[in-house]
Amino acid sequence: MPKRRDILAIVLIVLPWTLLITVWHQSAIAPLLAIRKDEGGEGRREAGGQDSKEYCASDKDIVEVVRTEYVYTRPPPWSDVLPTIHIITPTYSRPVQKAELTRIANTFLHVPNLHWILIEDSQRRTPLVTSLLRETGLNYTHLNVETPKNFKVRGDTRDPRIPRGTMQRNLALRWLRETFKNNNSQPGIIYFADDDNSYSLELFEEMRSTRKVSVWPVAFVGGLRYESPKVNAAGKVYGWKAVFDPHRPFAIDMAGFAINLKLILAKPQAYFKLRGVKGGYQESSLLRELVTLNDLEPKAAHCPKVSSGFFFFFFL
């Protein structure tokens, strides 16, 4: 009898420890795999970029790097394999409009497989935007819808209760659903890019692998250096690092997420809410119809890099 009791005791001691070790082993291996794949990717990227650089000795004060191939004046050739990035940009007439659109077009000309959907807040398509789009050489779609006067912001004051650009973004979503209704085998990613933000080129490559909705940090928004999603050790988003109402379902800026086209086509009722939306809740009004926090894919997350900046521009 003592023997059986002893054996029972030993089993009871050893069992939880073996279970623990097995589980920890599995969880330790999986993130390692992910990191290795990332590093493989990074390494290849660096190698591709540096094959034509020469560095001078750094004991001089000045470092010169000569590089002659990386010059595009047209968008890069279209690839049949890369998912298309559909960029939705609402715009409206004001003195800096042409400057902003010029600047952002110069950025987009570097991104392969980009489709720019520009929606004007106007009754008719303006000649300024029409000729600008034609001259860039980008792959574009030019739409327009006028926001009714009682929704428009008066003058230049930003009233957060009136969401600017909402009707225009919804029109773009509707256009995408109508255009890709029958042909939803083409992979695509949707990104809402305002014309006054600043984007790094790496951002577009990060978002290309979006399966449902991906998220990343955004600089100069919400009164902080940057707002970002909070990511746990398992790589899942569990909250938001923001000060302005961090309990919003999605405390994220318009520039901080991208959606897979398939998801938009699968949920044809999902749109930005037009009326009765509190300031800062516009993004949530769309995202909550598409995903839960658990489905979000954090990008630029392991080394939190800030990839898009949000700020106003004005002329003096």
Added chain:
Amino acid sequence: MAARMKLKLKTVFVLYFMVSLMGLIYALMQLGQHCDCAEHDLPKDRAISRLQEELYRLQGQIRQLEKAKQPEKKQPPKSSLSTIFVITPTYARLVQKAELTRLSQTFLHVPQLHWILVEDSPRKTPLVSNFLMKSGLTYTHLNVPTAKERKLQEGDPSWLKPRGVEQRNEGLRWLREDRKTEPGDDGQQGVVYFADDDNTYSLQLFEEMRSTQRVSVWPVGLVGGMKFESPVVEGGKVVRFHTGWRPSRPFPMDMAGFAVSLRLVLANLDACFDGEAPMGFLESSLLKGLVTVDELEPKADNCTKVLVWHTRTEKPKMKREEALQVQGLGSDPAVEV
């Protein structure tokens, strides 16, 4: 005594079992549903890395195609496409990286462009150094700090003291030094343009300025409180200037509204910006030593098109950041913004 010891041992075992059980439960809760996804993710991860490989391969192909396409074109550009030397002063502030990123994305489209970036700093900062290395541009990284009495203080209006003077002069000095090592006519060909890091430049502007013989000029949008400022051209010559502020200046233009041929810069080794000049006379302090109004070359369709805009960036509001920092909860300073 033996009975008590046995009891103690039993308690120890029971406690041990409870503790390890609780530890196991805690560990499982920490992990969440990670295990469930592991099976599904692998094929998709594979697809993603396959797509990324395809992307890199295509980018490599593009580079090769460009190389192959350009040999016929590449020899002439050495002599017919003159280099544009863009001198940009910059200083550390929150939006610096964003501005430089955006600017570099424009410059990457311009062939034969050499960017001379001069920091207002006693030392070269890692932010700018790393940024330039990754930019893919031909560049020169310089730095010179502005003297304290000449620097704008916090709360000073932006028009109180001229900015970027020492930095632009340093750019000119470096250029003159550098060209000494490249004698011959080829080394003298080029155009010098002073581009601030917060303006907006169209690609056509750089093609217009490439043919500058002495000093070329064009309209600038959204400057001086006007929709645009511009030279007025009659009979192919600049006769006066359309501007709302102090039109009596010798050259009532913005820094972004003119470019100087390299030859002229090298021929007048003393010509530089005068930091003591009154407000708005900075451009004139350089140009009056180089050229007369009569000799100016109008570009941009006889100065009828706006190809550059004097945009300004609003300072981001950091009040929540400041509030958090007081509590010790500010944004991670290790993250470069």
